Amino acid sequence: MLPRFWRKIKYRYDIVGSVCETCNTKYYPPRNFCPICRRRSSIKEEMFEGKGKVLSYTVVHDTPEEYKLEKPYIIALIELDNGPVITSQVVCSENEIRTGMRVKKAFRKYFEDGEDGIIYYGTKFVPDED
Amino acid sequence: MERVAIIGVGQSEFGELWDSGFREIVLKAGIDAIEDAGLEGKEIEAIYIGNMSGGRYLAQEHIAALIADYSGLAELGVPATRVEAADASGGLALRQAYLSVASGVHDIVIAAGAEKVTDVGSEMTTDIMASSADREWEGFVGATIPALYALMARKHFEMYGTTPEDLARVSVKNHKNGALNPKAQFRREITVEDVLNSPKVAEPLRLLDCAPLSDGAAAVILANEKIAKEYADNLVFIKSCTQASDYLALHSRRDITTMEAVRKAASLAYKMAEVSPQNIDVVEIHDSFTIAEIMAYEDLGFVEKGKGAELIREGITELDGSLPVNPSGGLKACGHAIGATGIRQAVEITSQLRGEAGKRQVDCETGLSLNIGGTGATAVVTIYGVV
Amino acid sequence: MKAGVVAYGTYIPRFRIRAEEIARVWGENPENIRSGLGVFQKSIPDIDEDTATISVEAAREAIERSGIDPERIGAIFVGSESHPYAVKPTATIVGDALGCGNFFHAADFEFACKAGTAGIQTCLGMVKSRMIEFGLAIGADTSQSAPGDPLEYSASAGGAAFIIGDKPIAEIESTLSFTSDTPDFWRREGQPYPSHGGRFTGTPAYFRHVISAARKIMEENGYKAEDFDYAVFHQPNGKFPVRAARMLGFRKEQIEQGLVVRMVGNTYSGSSILGFSAVLDIAKPGEKVLLVSFGSGAGSDAFIFNITDRIESYPRKPAVWDKINQGVHVDYSTYLKLRKKIKMK
Numbered sequence: 001m002l003p004r005f006w007r008k009i010k011y012r013y014d015i016v017g018s019v020c021e022t023c024n025t026k027y028y029p030p031r032n033f034c035p036i037c038r039r040r041s042s043i044k045e046e047m048f049e050g051k052g053k054v055l056s057y058t059v060v061h062d063t064p065e066e067y068k069l070e071k072p073y074i075i076a077l078i079e080l081d082n083g084p085v086i087t088s089q090v091v092c093s094e095n096e097i098r099t100g101m102r103v104k105k106a107f108r109k110y111f112e113d114g115e116d117g118i119i120y121y122g123t124k125f126v127p128d129e130d
Numbered sequence: 131m132e133r134v135a136i137i138g139v140g141q142s143e144f145g146e147l148w149d150s151g152f153r154e155i156v157l158k159a160g161i162d163a164i165e166d167a168g169l170e171g172k173e174i175e176a177i178y179i180g181n182m183s184g185g186r187y188l189a190q191e192h193i194a195a196l197i198a199d200y201s202g203l204a205e206l207g208v209p210a211t212r213v214e215a216a217d218a219s220g221g222l223a224l225r226q227a228y229l230s231v232a233s234g235v236h237d238i239v240i241a242a243g244a245e246k247v248t249d250v251g252s253e254m255t256t257d258i259m260a261s262s263a264d265r266e267w268e269g270f271v272g273a274t275i276p277a278l279y280a281l282m283a284r285k286h287f288e289m290y291g292t293t294p295e296d297l298a299r300v301s302v303k304n305h306k307n308g309a310l311n312p313k314a315q316f317r318r319e320i321t322v323e324d325v326l327n328s329p330k331v332a333e334p335l336r337l338l339d340c341a342p343l344s345d346g347a348a349a350v351i352l353a354n355e356k357i358a359k360e361y362a363d364n365l366v367f368i369k370s371c372t373q374a375s376d377y378l379a380l381h382s383r384r385d386i387t388t389m390e391a392v393r394k395a396a397s398l399a400y401k402m403a404e405v406s407p408q409n410i411d412v413v414e415i416h417d418s419f420t421i422a423e424i425m426a427y428e429d430l431g432f433v434e435k436g437k438g439a440e441l442i443r444e445g446i447t448e449l450d451g452s453l454p455v456n457p458s459g460g461l462k463a464c465g466h467a468i469g470a471t472g473i474r475q476a477v478e479i480t481s482q483l484r485g486e487a488g489k490r491q492v493d494c495e496t497g498l499s500l501n502i503g504g505t506g507a508t509a510v511v512t513i514y515g516v517v
Numbered sequence: 518m519k520a521g522v523v524a525y526g527t528y529i530p531r532f533r534i535r536a537e538e539i540a541r542v543w544g545e546n547p548e549n550i551r552s553g554l555g556v557f558q559k560s561i562p563d564i565d566e567d568t569a570t571i572s573v574e575a576a577r578e579a580i581e582r583s584g585i586d587p588e589r590i591g592a593i594f595v596g597s598e599s600h601p602y603a604v605k606p607t608a609t610i611v612g613d614a615l616g617c618g619n620f621f622h623a624a625d626f627e628f629a630c631k632a633g634t635a636g637i638q639t640c641l642g643m644v645k646s647r648m649i650e651f652g653l654a655i656g657a658d659t660s661q662s663a664p665g666d667p668l669e670y671s672a673s674a675g676g677a678a679f680i681i682g683d684k685p686i687a688e689i690e691s692t693l694s695f696t697s698d699t700p701d702f703w704r705r706e707g708q709p710y711p712s713h714g715g716r717f718t719g720t721p722a723y724f725r726h727v728i729s730a731a732r733k734i735m736e737e738n739g740y741k742a743e744d745f746d747y748a749v750f751h752q753p754n755g756k757f758p759v760r761a762a763r764m765l766g767f768r769k770e771q772i773e774q775g776l777v778v779r780m781v782g783n784t785y786s787g788s789s790i791l792g793f794s795a796v797l798d799i800a801k802p803g804e805k806v807l808l809v810s811f812g813s814g815a816g817s818d819a820f821i822f823n824i825t826d827r828i829e830s831y832p833r834k835p836a837v838w839d840k841i842n843q844g845v846h847v848d849y850s851t852y853l854k855l856r857k858k859i860k861m862k
């Protein structure tokens with residue numbers, strides 16, 4: 001996991017994705033290649049603002065081992081303003097979460113390789129009151 | 131192109147097969163199919179095997195070689211190929227086998243699917259299943275496969291008014307059918323209340339909305355029409371077998387309540403088989419989750435987008451309805467033996483079209499099976515007919 | 518060059534636990550806690566928060582409010598006594614999360630509760646000597662306390678980040694430190710919870726260092742208590758800073774705004790600087806602020822700040838007190854789970 005995580009730190013710690021300048025489609029996670037333009041792709045890195053709205057969500061009760069302590073947690077598809085749709089966790093109570101809710105990015109811990117292993121940080125989302 | 135027929139089918143029991151290892155269950159399915167076809171075995175010219183993850187379940191790769199070895203076909207040097215598309219591995223094996231006969235390269239081949247999940251703990255099993263989605267960007271953030279289907283379900287509820295009860299009815303129907311299937315893992319009927327009260331997995335999906343992961347193997351033998359006629363009278367033909375792909379991660383799809391891969395594969399399958407959705411008499415749909423079955427009603431063209439729930443509400447897809455879906459009990463009641471599922475579906479439709487489906491027999495001449503990989507990144511649609 | 522605080526940002530996790538809830542479990546009288554320790558409630562980090570996440574959030578607020586390009590930050594120092602790693606600095610995680618590029622100085626500081634202010638002093642030196650254009654100093658903690666120990670009522674989580682540079686909103690007129698080897702509160706490597714010297718933490722530790730540093734900085738610069746509009750002292754509880762203020766001749770009104778400990782607990786490396794941030798939230802140009810931190814082991818960093826005109830155009834909402842008051846209260850068992858005090862398999 002270690003080199004695979006490290007390689008993408010820039011793209012996980014903040015919402016840094018890609019834009020294809022040929023067709024103006026935005027991508028997150030980043031892509032090296034635009035599936036629409038293919039060889040006519042002109043991919044550049046782009047940082048997305050980190051605000052958006054919830055497209056759909058679920059409260060996960062049956063969690064993988066590394067997320068046991070966080071059960072239940074919320075997974076959502078978030079449509080970023082002027083950006084792509086991203087899969088992430090939303091940190092809020094089960095009563096608060098709803099489709100259409102405005103959210104903003106937050107830097108959080110995702111999981112770790114055990115007590116003596118590397119900590120995997122990334123971007124989650126929290127309710128955006130404003 | 132040659133016309134391709136199924137001349138033999140075989141299947142192991144599906145379930146927690148503690149006493150059988152991977153080799154045993156594959157052999158059982160294969161031998162049953164060979165005997166059903168009336169072959170000796172040496173006639174097989176190629177093996178296609180669907181298996182999602184021998185490497186992690188069994189620490190064994192080179193699965194095709196293992197199967198060829200244990201089935202006695204390695205002795206004859208028969209080419210063996212393992213194909214993988216998560217839980218559409220079986221469908222892929224069927225299609226590769228079909229293509230090899232339709233193209234004229236081979237006369238008789240076997241397509242099998244097998245998975246042995248119980249030799250590892252359930253946490254490992256869940257993790258392995260999670261690798262059918264995007265590990266880096268969905269798995270990493272904790273989006274499990276049930277969570278991804280739950281996202282689809284919620285959207286379907288909000289956009290079209292589908293309800294948890296509709297999903298529950300799918301599960302109830304499949305369990306009812308499974309009770310009539312001697313090879314199903316679960317042969318107990320359940321009620322809508324049972325489903326709605328079962329533990330939450332990823333809301334709105336509950337435990338009884340999700341197919342269990344099981345051990346199992348299935349096999350079908352394909353032959354071109356000329357050869358097939360030498361072995362049997364009640365031939366079942368594969369009228370078309372198509373495959374399509376879609377973006378791996380749910381967040382890349384244009385509309386999460388539609389599986390584009392299913393629509394594309396189905397559209398081409400109907401065209402090549404020269405039939406329309408109305409001509410289909412019996413269907414096996416990949417109900418890894420109840421919502422998948424409802425979405426498939428729409429994406430296979432049986433009903434317009436959004437109206438999938440109507441079919442289950444009106445009983446149309448029940449065994450005695452006008453379009454029986456999952457007469458075998460589906461993945462939910464048969465058990466989802468991942469790589470084996472796509473072939474098990476072919477075994478069921480063939481049995482139905484031959485009139486050999488016992489208590490769950492429906493009146494049919496044309497059937498369809500849909501095998502899906504992960505959250506819809508791969509779809510294989512096969513249309514079968516008696517002519 | 519008149520250098521000082523160019524931007525500041527804070528972060529407080531959203532969960533809270535009231536003193537009476539902890540008292541309930543341990544059979545203590547909550548009134549004694551409130552009147553004795555002067556702490557009514559404290560903040561608790563969520564399961565997925567730690568000093569690194571708090572540092573990033575606080576720093577991001579400072580960056581966003583000031584509009585400073587992160588690549589112009591020439592140094593990052595994160596002070597904490599609960600860094601996520603004993604070896605592997607938090608500063609590098611902050612640097613990558615902010616997008617500071619690769620050419621910046623970085624290190625983590627430890628000096629109990631004054632590690633954050635030590636970072637401010639270091640940045641000041643680097644800025645004034647023109648080694649760097651901007652320096653980022655962060656003080657943040659998610660400190661642990663042994664179950665049933667009095668520290669449980671106060672050890673909380675939170676942090677503040679300061680960008681130090683030229684053309685500040687709060688100029689640092691002067692800064693000095695008073696340091697000695699005083700073992701009032703410590704934690705040995707590998708131990709989960711700290712130990713402390715009980716009453717020894719008072720006069721020989723907290724008061725000696727805070728008072729000495731405060732008196733010296735006022736004397737050297739010719740100031741008396743009444744020359745300041747605000748004074749902020751390190752806040753291990755609600756009593757010590759109030760007593761220190763009285764000893765130095767400050768009035769209650771001067772320290773009230775910065776006395777955040779009563780409602781958020783002691784955020785350790787974030788403690789005095791969170792209080793200072795609360796003052797900055799309402800400070801007006803021309804006002805003078807005294808800040809004196811204290812770190813066990815022991816030492817105090819004292820600062821005299823002059824608020825400049827630039828503070829009027831600096832976005833200061835939501836304010837620290839807004840954040841303090843927006844909490845979600847939990848019970849003791851949830852608190853134990855969140856703080857991972859329950860031994861799991």
